[in-house]
Amino acid sequence: MIEVRGLKKAFAATPVLRGVDLRVDDGEVLALIGRSGCGKTTLLRCINFLEDYDEGEIRLDDHPLWYRTDPDGRRRRVPDQEARRMRQQMGVVFQQYNLFPHMTALENVCLGPRFSQKVPAADALTLGRKLLARVGLADKVDAYPVHLSGGQQQRVAIARALAMRPKVLLLDEITSALDPELVGEVEDVIRSLLPERIMMVLVTHALGFAREIAHRIGYVAGGVIAEIGRPEQILEQPQDATLKDFLRRIR
Amino acid sequence: MNASTLTLLLEGAGVSLALALTSIAPATILGAALTALGFSRFAALRVLYRLYVYVVRGTPLLVLALLIFYALPALDLRTGPYIAGALVLTLYVGALFAEVFRGGVLAIPRPQWESAKSLGLPPAAMLKKVIAPLVVRYTLPPYINVCVMTVKASSVLSIISVWELTLAAREIIERTLAVFTVLGVAAAIYFIMCFGLDRLGRRLERRLMARGFAGEPV
Numbered sequence: 001m002i003e004v005r006g007l008k009k010a011f012a013a014t015p016v017l018r019g020v021d022l023r024v025d026d027g028e029v030l031a032l033i034g035r036s037g038c039g040k041t042t043l044l045r046c047i048n049f050l051e052d053y054d055e056g057e058i059r060l061d062d063h064p065l066w067y068r069t070d071p072d073g074r075r076r077r078v079p080d081q082e083a084r085r086m087r088q089q090m091g092v093v094f095q096q097y098n099l100f101p102h103m104t105a106l107e108n109v110c111l112g113p114r115f116s117q118k119v120p121a122a123d124a125l126t127l128g129r130k131l132l133a134r135v136g137l138a139d140k141v142d143a144y145p146v147h148l149s150g151g152q153q154q155r156v157a158i159a160r161a162l163a164m165r166p167k168v169l170l171l172d173e174i175t176s177a178l179d180p181e182l183v184g185e186v187e188d189v190i191r192s193l194l195p196e197r198i199m200m201v202l203v204t205h206a207l208g209f210a211r212e213i214a215h216r217i218g219y220v221a222g223g224v225i226a227e228i229g230r231p232e233q234i235l236e237q238p239q240d241a242t243l244k245d246f247l248r249r250i251r
Numbered sequence: 252m253n254a255s256t257l258t259l260l261l262e263g264a265g266v267s268l269a270l271a272l273t274s275i276a277p278a279t280i281l282g283a284a285l286t287a288l289g290f291s292r293f294a295a296l297r298v299l300y301r302l303y304v305y306v307v308r309g310t311p312l313l314v315l316a317l318l319i320f321y322a323l324p325a326l327d328l329r330t331g332p333y334i335a336g337a338l339v340l341t342l343y344v345g346a347l348f349a350e351v352f353r354g355g356v357l358a359i360p361r362p363q364w365e366s367a368k369s370l371g372l373p374p375a376a377m378l379k380k381v382i383a384p385l386v387v388r389y390t391l392p393p394y395i396n397v398c399v400m401t402v403k404a405s406s407v408l409s410i411i412s413v414w415e416l417t418l419a420a421r422e423i424i425e426r427t428l429a430v431f432t433v434l435g436v437a438a439a440i441y442f443i444m445c446f447g448l449d450r451l452g453r454r455l456e457r458r459l460m461a462r463g464f465a466g467e468p469v
Binding site for chain 2: 080086088092099100103111112115116160164
């Protein structure tokens, strides 16, 4: 379970998040939608602390992440080593795949287990092969990213994130950079994960996909979650005026 | 030019090449260590980096060579000119390598850092598995550039009586007065050494790039 409370974040003097409250339950798939620049990606990045935040609290399974409050009330960052352990519980997939170009698909997938979680090399390789087979790339284990299509690279990136056996997958517009005909194969991989009931938070512009896989959709606007609910509710009976307008434009 | 003159020049060339190589190896380590200082979280170490690089890079190699040549005995360190010469080159080239490597670290795209971070990689693994391999690939051409320069820069060390190709040439000229022949041959030998180093660099580049790196060798 992830809980976000009163999350605030400003870039220089521009506030982006103005007090976000959010709760994602175990096994839940939550989609975040909203206009570009509304802060949905920033929110996702804050959860993994790729982005620092100014105020608020993020908890994973009731453990506070990234910051501790001293008895004297001062907010203190957790030590790097602890932050690394926290990150190992989350898998992130980026819009631009971000595979390591000098490593094969298998090496990319095995890197985290091998060096962050200190899994023995042979076990890491077995796990890596299994995961690559799972995303349909059993025959590409030794391929370098440059020789893979965007869709294949993104599937490797999903396998890389899964290799850490994360409690939550954070998916940041994972199909936005893909050619339309490659979107399906990446979405299929995400669909195939649903029976495992792994918690997911995805930022997306693909409303159809969000509607299909998400348990809830959150609409981010004005630096807060302006509206949240079941997909039908959000997409068919939106209450918020800006959400109605957003849905009209996007369709 | 007779055979014994040519042999003498080639012997000198051997010393030049040895000087360059025995300096490039420790200078690479020095440069990498300096770069690490340059990216330290402690401001004092970053200042130390800049101080070293600016001072050494801002001093002519000739002046640095004289300085160290005279400073070593004053510090009661008795070394031969060869050791002093290698030390000069190491200190000088180390500063150049440091800047080359720093450029390589700066060239790593932010998403690569974020990927590594999101995997929770410990610093040692991050350096060994992600940062260093990328920096090597990004900096190979300017690195080879500095290596080639080092071979030629070793000629400056003749001024502090390191017997290498340039000093050998000058000795021969003093005896034979065949200025242009001898200097011409010496220049040709320098060229061949540098050309060889260049080819080696290209081969290394091609090998690294072939292993999945995004850039195609030119």
